[in-house]
Amino acid sequence: MALIVQKYGGSSVSDAPSIRRVARRIAQTSQAGNDVVVVVSAMGDTTDELIDLANELSHKAPRREMDILLTAGERISMSLLAMAIDSLGVKAKSYTGQQAGVITDAAYGKARIIDVTPSRIRLSLDKGHVAIVAGFQGVNQETNDVTTLGRGGSDTTAVALAAALGADVCEIYTDVDGVFTADPRIVPAARQVQRISYEEMLEMAASGAKVLALRCVEYGRRYDVPIHVRSSFSGRVGTLVTDVPGRTIPGLLPEDVPSDSTGNEEDSMEAPIITGVAHDRSEAKITVVGLPDVPGTAARLFEIVAQAGANLDMIVQNVSAAQTGLTDISFTLPAADAPATLEVLTNSRQEIGFDELKFDDQIGKLSLIGAGMRSSPGVSARLFGALRDAGINIEMISTSEIRISVVTRIDTLDDAVRAVHTAFALDASGDAVIYGGTGR
Amino acid sequence: MALIVQKYGGSSVSDAPSIRRVARRIAQTSQAGNDVVVVVSAMGDTTDELIDLANELSHKAPRREMDILLTAGERISMSLLAMAIDSLGVKAKSYTGQQAGVITDAAYGKARIIDVTPSRIRLSLDKGHVAIVAGFQGVNQETNDVTTLGRGGSDTTAVALAAALGADVCEIYTDVDGVFTADPRIVPAARQVQRISYEEMLEMAASGAKVLALRCVEYGRRYDVPIHVRSSFSGRVGTLVTDVPGRTIPGLLPEDVPSDSTGNEEDSMEAPIITGVAHDRSEAKITVVGLPDVPGTAARLFEIVAQAGANLDMIVQNVSAAQTGLTDISFTLPAADAPATLEVLTNSRQEIGFDELKFDDQIGKLSLIGAGMRSSPGVSARLFGALRDAGINIEMISTSEIRISVVTRIDTLDDAVRAVHTAFALDASGDAVIYGGTGR
Numbered sequence: 001m002a003l004i005v006q007k008y009g010g011s012s013v014s015d016a017p018s019i020r021r022v023a024r025r026i027a028q029t030s031q032a033g034n035d036v037v038v039v040v041s042a043m044g045d046t047t048d049e050l051i052d053l054a055n056e057l058s059h060k061a062p063r064r065e066m067d068i069l070l071t072a073g074e075r076i077s078m079s080l081l082a083m084a085i086d087s088l089g090v091k092a093k094s095y096t097g098q099q100a101g102v103i104t105d106a107a108y109g110k111a112r113i114i115d116v117t118p119s120r121i122r123l124s125l126d127k128g129h130v131a132i133v134a135g136f137q138g139v140n141q142e143t144n145d146v147t148t149l150g151r152g153g154s155d156t157t158a159v160a161l162a163a164a165l166g167a168d169v170c171e172i173y174t175d176v177d178g179v180f181t182a183d184p185r186i187v188p189a190a191r192q193v194q195r196i197s198y199e200e201m202l203e204m205a206a207s208g209a210k211v212l213a214l215r216c217v218e219y220g221r222r223y224d225v226p227i228h229v230r231s232s233f234s235g236r237v238g239t240l241v242t243d244v245p246g247r248t249i250p251g252l253l254p255e256d257v258p259s260d261s262t263g264n265e266e267d268s269m270e271a272p273i274i275t276g277v278a279h280d281r282s283e284a285k286i287t288v289v290g291l292p293d294v295p296g297t298a299a300r301l302f303e304i305v306a307q308a309g310a311n312l313d314m315i316v317q318n319v320s321a322a323q324t325g326l327t328d329i330s331f332t333l334p335a336a337d338a339p340a341t342l343e344v345l346t347n348s349r350q351e352i353g354f355d356e357l358k359f360d361d362q363i364g365k366l367s368l369i370g371a372g373m374r375s376s377p378g379v380s381a382r383l384f385g386a387l388r389d390a391g392i393n394i395e396m397i398s399t400s401e402i403r404i405s406v407v408t409r410i411d412t413l414d415d416a417v418r419a420v421h422t423a424f425a426l427d428a429s430g431d432a433v434i435y436g437g438t439g440r
Numbered sequence: 441m442a443l444i445v446q447k448y449g450g451s452s453v454s455d456a457p458s459i460r461r462v463a464r465r466i467a468q469t470s471q472a473g474n475d476v477v478v479v480v481s482a483m484g485d486t487t488d489e490l491i492d493l494a495n496e497l498s499h500k501a502p503r504r505e506m507d508i509l510l511t512a513g514e515r516i517s518m519s520l521l522a523m524a525i526d527s528l529g530v531k532a533k534s535y536t537g538q539q540a541g542v543i544t545d546a547a548y549g550k551a552r553i554i555d556v557t558p559s560r561i562r563l564s565l566d567k568g569h570v571a572i573v574a575g576f577q578g579v580n581q582e583t584n585d586v587t588t589l590g591r592g593g594s595d596t597t598a599v600a601l602a603a604a605l606g607a608d609v610c611e612i613y614t615d616v617d618g619v620f621t622a623d624p625r626i627v628p629a630a631r632q633v634q635r636i637s638y639e640e641m642l643e644m645a646a647s648g649a650k651v652l653a654l655r656c657v658e659y660g661r662r663y664d665v666p667i668h669v670r671s672s673f674s675g676r677v678g679t680l681v682t683d684v685p686g687r688t689i690p691g692l693l694p695e696d697v698p699s700d701s702t703g704n705e706e707d708s709m710e711a712p713i714i715t716g717v718a719h720d721r722s723e724a725k726i727t728v729v730g731l732p733d734v735p736g737t738a739a740r741l742f743e744i745v746a747q748a749g750a751n752l753d754m755i756v757q758n759v760s761a762a763q764t765g766l767t768d769i770s771f772t773l774p775a776a777d778a779p780a781t782l783e784v785l786t787n788s789r790q791e792i793g794f795d796e797l798k799f800d801d802q803i804g805k806l807s808l809i810g811a812g813m814r815s816s817p818g819v820s821a822r823l824f825g826a827l828r829d830a831g832i833n834i835e836m837i838s839t840s841e842i843r844i845s846v847v848t849r850i851d852t853l854d855d856a857v858r859a860v861h862t863a864f865a866l867d868a869s870g871d872a873v874i875y876g877g878t879g880r
Contacts, residue, residue, distance in 0.1 A: 016496040023497075050516065056456040057463075057520055058527040065526070068534055069519035072512040076490065079509035080497055086505070087498040094508055099584065144539065 152213020592653020
């Protein structure tokens with residue numbers, strides 16, 4: 001008997017038939033003798049519809065009210081799911097984030113979890129009940145007001161609860177079969193990954209893979225929670241995020257279909273080199289042209305950029321093409337943060353002393369990820385060679401210990417992903433010893 | 441400066457434009473220097489839609505889960521309303537039933553209020569904020585689970601909060617202008633009532649008038665809360681429920697339009713006789729035919745009926761027309777309770793020893809209400825005379841100190857209401873000194 005935390009996203013509970021299907025899976029897991037805690041998101045588009053309503057009523061809604069509004073969606077889905085499970089003859093009780101002991105700071109809209117004290121959930125499990133918990137929400141310890149955790153909040157709720165309860169596995173149910181070596185919509189030959197380390201999964205998530213949120217993986221790594229990413233539609237065994245090679249997946253049911261991956265079946269074989277190829281279309285590039293090439297310029301520039309609150313990604317500095325004694329600095333950032341950043345820069349033009357700003361939202365980022373590249377020379381040479389052979393121009397480069405990222409024109413990104421996927425023998429027909437992951 | 445509790449029903453906040461309209465009224469009331477607490481229902485049909493979803497998923501949903509589900513509607517409307525008020529430059533904060541201190545028993549779906557401890561609401565008012573409170577919901581003191589108050593729950597929340605806060609008035613905003621001497625859809629000459637006593641309002645509500653829920657009026661009477669029933673659409677002054685003749689209505693705004701009633705302008709004049717005419721189409725009649733006419737038969741019959749949990753209304757016993765030594769007993773009850781009641785009776789036929797059951801859901805009930813009838817002889821004679829002249833057959837009669845009710849065929853009910861309304865000079869063209877109330 002295992003203690004299993006399952007998380008179902010909005011697309012898995014979008015209407016009554018999907019809720020029933022999810023309820024059957026939960027009931028089976030419970031009837032197989034497991035303790036089951038379920039974290040659920042709001043049904044389908046509920047949250048977006050609530051945001052639209054709020055925008056109709058207020059241009060700048062108070063964040064506390066916005067959080068109260070948005071948490072209604074999970075309260076609806078959690079109680080409906082509990083009813084559906086109960087109607088299958090399995091006792092289920094639903095709990096809000098507050099009741100489940102998810103305690104956060106007061107940063108409405110993007111609250112951080114401070115502590116998880118799931119005493120009511122433990123009591124529920126002790127009585128043999130399935131506990132359904134509202135994802136994405138917690139309670140502000142000081143005021144007892146509800147908070148939301150922001151992007152990837154339900155995944156994070158699930159992993160945090162799994163850590164606090166000492167669960168054997170945290171199953172993240174989604175609408176894809178697991179983590180792939182690349183987005184299968186771009187690379188049809190992409191393979192499902194059987195196991196991926198936290199660090200690789202973090203780099204994948206940070207590089208645009210959307211299957212798991214960054215903070216959920218961070219939480220899982222900190223508390224060593226095995227995360228099983230799988231589809232709520234197919235019943236297939238998915239991808240296990242863990243640092244332990246060859247670890248078996250707890251909580252599988254007899255109904256579960258083995259993964260049809262042709263990938264890393266043998267964890268015991270030679271060390272894998274490349275995990276996969278991630279891509280990201282959501283960034284934009286700002287170039288500050290004609291900065292004085294003297295010490296302190298960059299520091300002042302990024303102090304000012306920080307006022308806009310943007311998370312910068314890649315930063316590149318060059319001697320200015322325009323004039324000697326000057327320099328150009330380019331950086332990428334989420335396109336959504338660009339307007340505010342351009343505004344603070346424009347307002348500080350005098351102070352910083354630059355010639356002009358260039359803005360470019362037609363960029364794409366490709367990232368090659370793999371713990372093996374630490375000790376494997378020639379990875380970047382093979383990457384750049386593959387891009388050259390495919391006729392793709394590289395505009396920016398950045399690297400970490402287990403990742404190389406390049407920026408290209410957005411309309412060449414798909415070709416670039418396919419070329420690199422093939423060059424590193426990640427295609428399903430290839431026979432290199434690899435394992436990997438990807439985003440959508 | 442007054443402390444005003446306002447309650448807005450689902451039809452008053454059914455979409456973004458209605459929420460904006462309500463927000464403007466609240467902002468005006470606050471800007472006029474009043475302390476304002478607002479109780480709000482779920483938007484339009486939200487609650488019905490949630491019930492439909494629950495019924496799709498479970499034939500017998502656990503009540504605790506049902507209550508969690510249904511309270512989501514008020515959380516949505518309260519936060520949206522707070523945002524809309526905030527966008528008008530008036531600070532507003534929303535509070536759940538739990539946060540507002542509405543403490544109930546554990547009777548999910550029809551919880552009773554045990555206590556109201558609105559310390560957070562007081563703090564909010566002290567800061568000059570408008571406090572928006574979710575209606576219809578409280579918290580089970582023992583388990584910290586949310587409960588719903590059942591029918592009329594938001595009205596009751598408002599009156600209970602007004603009592604606990606010592607408010608000057610509880611304004612119940614609805615989709616009609618106030619309490620009328622009869623349903624204006626049936627009696628076009630019906631008049632709006634300016635003032636009505638709690639006792640008369642209770643009889644009106646119990647007799648089918650739907651403008652205020654019975655328990656809300658009971659609560660108001662117990663704690664002497666003046667209740668101002670008015671329209672959220674017209675801006676007209678409505679009906680004040682209070683036992684104090686000539687009481688002025690607190691919290692009126694300069695924009696408020698005086699009531700256009702031709703009714704009880706002069707509370708100081710001679711005592712009014714008749715309040716109004718209420719009607720009810722929601723009841724059914726069960727007749728138990730051929731009971732042994734011996735002591736204890738009725739007691740046993742109603743013990744068995746009580747098992748079905750129905751609230752009986754009128755009860756009539758006659759000598760049986762069929763056979764001597766036997767008797768017939770007829771009673772009315774909410775039509776919705778009839779199937780369960782018929783079932784327990786059928787199962788006990790042997791034990792009780794009756795010949796047959798007759799079921800009739802084609803009945804209508806007319807009630808004439810007025811505190812003045814206590815001391816005015818001839819009221820029932822005039823009532824029966826009016827019905828006779830209109831050719832309407834009376835099937836059952838019951839009376840209280842301030843009410844006479846008769847059961848007729850359902851298809852003669854409207855004619856009956858009009859005939860009685862005219863006979864007691866309640867029509868707008870009449871000149872009797874009266875005041876009254878009605879339902880829809």
